[in-house]
Amino acid sequence: MTGNTFGRVFRVTTFGESHGYAVGCVVDGCPAGVELSEEDINKELRRRRPGGRLASPRKERDEVRILSGVFEGVTLGTPIAMMVENKDANPKAYESIRDLARPGHADYTYFAKFGVRDWRGGGRASGRETVARVAAGAIAKKVLSKLGVRVYGFAREIAGIRAEVEGDIEEVFERAERSEVRFPDTEREGEVIERIESAIREGDSVGGVVEVVVRGVPAGIGEPVFMKTDAYLAYALMGIPAVKGVEVGAGFEAARMKGSEMNDEMYAEKGRIGFYSNNAGGILGGITTGQDIVVRVAVKPTPSISKKQRTVNLKTLENVEISVRGRHDPCIVPRAVVVCEAMVAMAVLDLMMIQGVVPRFFG
Ligand SMILES: Cc1cc2nc3c(=O)[nH]c(=O)nc-3n(C[C@H](O)[C@H](O)[C@H](O)COP(=O)(O)O)c2cc1C
Numbered sequence: 001m002t003g004n005t006f007g008r009v010f011r012v013t014t015f016g017e018s019h020g021y022a023v024g025c026v027v028d029g030c031p032a033g034v035e036l037s038e039e040d041i042n043k044e045l046r047r048r049r050p051g052g053r054l055a056s057p058r059k060e061r062d063e064v065r066i067l068s069g070v071f072e073g074v075t076l077g078t079p080i081a082m083m084v085e086n087k088d089a090n091p092k093a094y095e096s097i098r099d100l101a102r103p104g105h106a107d108y109t110y111f112a113k114f115g116v117r118d119w120r121g122g123g124r125a126s127g128r129e130t131v132a133r134v135a136a137g138a139i140a141k142k143v144l145s146k147l148g149v150r151v152y153g154f155a156r157e158i159a160g161i162r163a164e165v166e167g168d169i170e171e172v173f174e175r176a177e178r179s180e181v182r183f184p185d186t187e188r189e190g191e192v193i194e195r196i197e198s199a200i201r202e203g204d205s206v207g208g209v210v211e212v213v214v215r216g217v218p219a220g221i222g223e224p225v226f227m228k229t230d231a232y233l234a235y236a237l238m239g240i241p242a243v244k245g246v247e248v249g250a251g252f253e254a255a256r257m258k259g260s261e262m263n264d265e266m267y268a269e270k271g272r273i274g275f276y277s278n279n280a281g282g283i284l285g286g287i288t289t290g291q292d293i294v295v296r297v298a299v300k301p302t303p304s305i306s307k308k309q310r311t312v313n314l315k316t317l318e319n320v321e322i323s324v325r326g327r328h329d330p331c332i333v334p335r336a337v338v339v340c341e342a343m344v345a346m347a348v349l350d351l352m353m354i355q356g357v358v359p360r361f362f363g
Pocket residue numbers: 056104105106122125126127128130240241242243300302303304327328329332335336339
């Protein structure tokens with residue numbers, strides 16, 4: 001085990017560094033007979049791509065090449081290898097800080113672990129690695145859609161401003177997709193953008209919260225006792241760079257509620273069981289209830305900032321000051337939404353496959 005692979009049955013191994021030739025992944029265990037085109041992947045990659053006024057200005061087309069595992073538009077049940085070339089890598093921006101550890105980034109810890117590191121940006125710890133997750137997630141979503149399961153993500157909070165969301169998740173999702181920062185609260189979007197712009201002016205960055213809702217998972221999915229649905233989702237989401245916390249349903253608010261408020265009361269109607277609320281976030285005892293699965297993720301402010309900070313030269317052990325220039329996201333949240341969706345899709349599909357409720361062939 002090297003930690004580059006996610007999943008037990010639907011297994012994804014990612015590869016590549018931010019300023020290397022390419023990033024990509026191998027997806028093994030995908031059922032056969034699922035329609036899949038490069039455009040299915042690219043559609044999702046465009047939602048994550050850098051560029052624009054409020055994101056890293058790095059110019060990447062982020063178009064995938066499917067190298068194997070798909071023939072005549074359908075998956076073969078064999079390993080699917082995918083690759084996205086790095087067209088706008090620019091290691092020069094990092095030359096002057098190649099031995100300095102950026103506070104908040106993984107420079108020091110990679111050096112501590114491996115004794116050597118790709119100093120061209122974050123290397124393997126770069127947010128760029130998430131291209132590969134989104135590509136694999138696009139496949140997981142295709143399989144899930146055949147099972148009636150859909151995954152929706154949006155920015156719930158940015159720079160301390162919380163979105164008030166009204167309406168069904170599909171409407172919230174569509175509103176967020178139209179927003180420059182994936183923020184579904186149209187009234188407060190302007191304020192959010194001002195806060196990001198002000199962070200840019202100050203050479204600083206801001207964070208926020210991504211919410212993901214999964215609709216259509218039947219009751220009864222998840223592994224007791226350790227591979228619980230909530231435990232597996234938290235594992236999948238905490239593996240995303242810059243994620244510092246995960247909550248399910250009422251999450252940390254549950255700590256302040258009474259049992260009578262927290263418990264989702266139940267009813268039976270026409271032979272089916274339902275709930276009057278969803279504080280559980282669709283999971284009880286690690287097993288799905290059949291309601292929407294609701295998770296939220298805390299995303300920290302981008303570590304690379306031009307504001308001066310104190311740090312260390314890893315080679316000489318001198319104390320120095322650092323100001324990180326170059327192409328960085330002033331806020332990771334809008335671009336992390338689809339990455340969170342991808343990890344959730346992979347985790348849910350994997351749990352369903354472990355349970356044996358997914359056909360190995362779609363005819
Ligand atoms: C989509 C995405 C984009 C990111 N963009 C940047 C960036 O432009 N600059 C940066 O310093 N970190 C960026 N990060 C965060 C770093 O990759 C991350 O903070 C770093 O690997 C350290 O890991 P940790 O924050 O999980 O401890 C990004 C992360 C994601 C998911």
